[in-house]
Amino acid sequence: MYSRRGDKGETDTPSGRRVTKDNPVIEWEGTLDELISHIGYSNVQLGWDDMRDDLSQVQMDLFHLGEEILTSGKGRRLREEGVSWIEGRTAAYLREVGEVKLFVVPGGSREAATLQLSRAVTRRAERRLVELNAMEKVNPLSLQYLNRLSSLIFMMALAANKRLKFEETLFPWPNPDRKSK
Numbered sequence: 001m002y003s004r005r006g007d008k009g010e011t012d013t014p015s016g017r018r019v020t021k022d023n024p025v026i027e028w029e030g031t032l033d034e035l036i037s038h039i040g041y042s043n044v045q046l047g048w049d050d051m052r053d054d055l056s057q058v059q060m061d062l063f064h065l066g067e068e069i070l071t072s073g074k075g076r077r078l079r080e081e082g083v084s085w086i087e088g089r090t091a092a093y094l095r096e097v098g099e100v101k102l103f104v105v106p107g108g109s110r111e112a113a114t115l116q117l118s119r120a121v122t123r124r125a126e127r128r129l130v131e132l133n134a135m136e137k138v139n140p141l142s143l144q145y146l147n148r149l150s151s152l153i154f155m156m157a158l159a160a161n162k163r164l165k166f167e168e169t170l171f172p173w174p175n176p177d178r179k180s181k
Contacts, residue, residue, distance in 0.1 A: 015072050024135055025070070028128040032066050035121045042114040042153075048163065051156055054089055058149065065142050069132070078141055086148040093155035097162055101170055104158065108166035115157035122150040 005012070009021050019026060036059055043055040061082050067075040079085075094100065106116035126146040132138060161168060 013070060015070065015074070024128070024132045028125070028132045029066065029070060031121070031125045031128045032062060035118070035125045036062050038114075038118040038121045039153075042111075042118045045111050045114045046160065047111075048160075051160070054152070054156070057085075058152075061145065065145060069129070069138055069142060072136075073139070078139065078145055080141070083141060083144045083148055086145065086152045090148065090152045090155050093152070093159045097155060097158045100155075100158065101168075103171040103173055104154075105169040105171050106157070108157075108161040108168060109164045111160040111164065112157040112166065115153050115160060119150050119153040119157065122146060122153060126150065 006021065010018055011021050011026060012018055013025060039055050039059055039062070043052055043059075046052050046055070061078060064076045065078040068077045106120075107113050126143070129138060129143060129146060133143065158168065
């Protein structure tokens with residue numbers, strides 16, 4: 001399907017504004033679309049119902065978050081309990097994983113690697129939303145949700161590797177080769 005209305009680098013927003021395709025709201029919308037797609041890809045890589053259910057809930061939350069931002073709050077909104085739900089799920093995976101050592105090199109299992117990609121795109125979506133918030137204020141809950149979401153996905157990746165008996169590769173920090181002064 002095409003309308004030809006975007007052939008000169010402009011598009012319509014759901015709130016009815018006509019903007020260039022490099023507008024921060026469009027950049028954020030594209031990053032959100034990419035994030036939802038990455039999470040969908042991660043979801044089909046996983047064999048555990050708890051993680052699949054969590055990622056499905058996250059996708060729905062992100063659609064609501066997107067509608068809220070793109071309609072300037074006139075559409076559906078991110079659910080109020082979204083942040084506390086993520087915190088609870090993150091805590092559950094943390095209990096499963098145990099002590100977390102930073103900095104983890106993304107990889108290990110296919111399942112964990114796809115989750116780490118989703119985590120990285122989550123961070124970019126958060127940066128784009130911060131950029132957009134500087135132009136037009138967004139619901140602070142949206143910023144909190146994306147910030148917590150990257151932690152949840154990180155913990156899910158660690159849990160995936162643990163479930164599959166893959167040992168994490170850690171990046172040594174601080175640099176052990178650096179001589180102390």
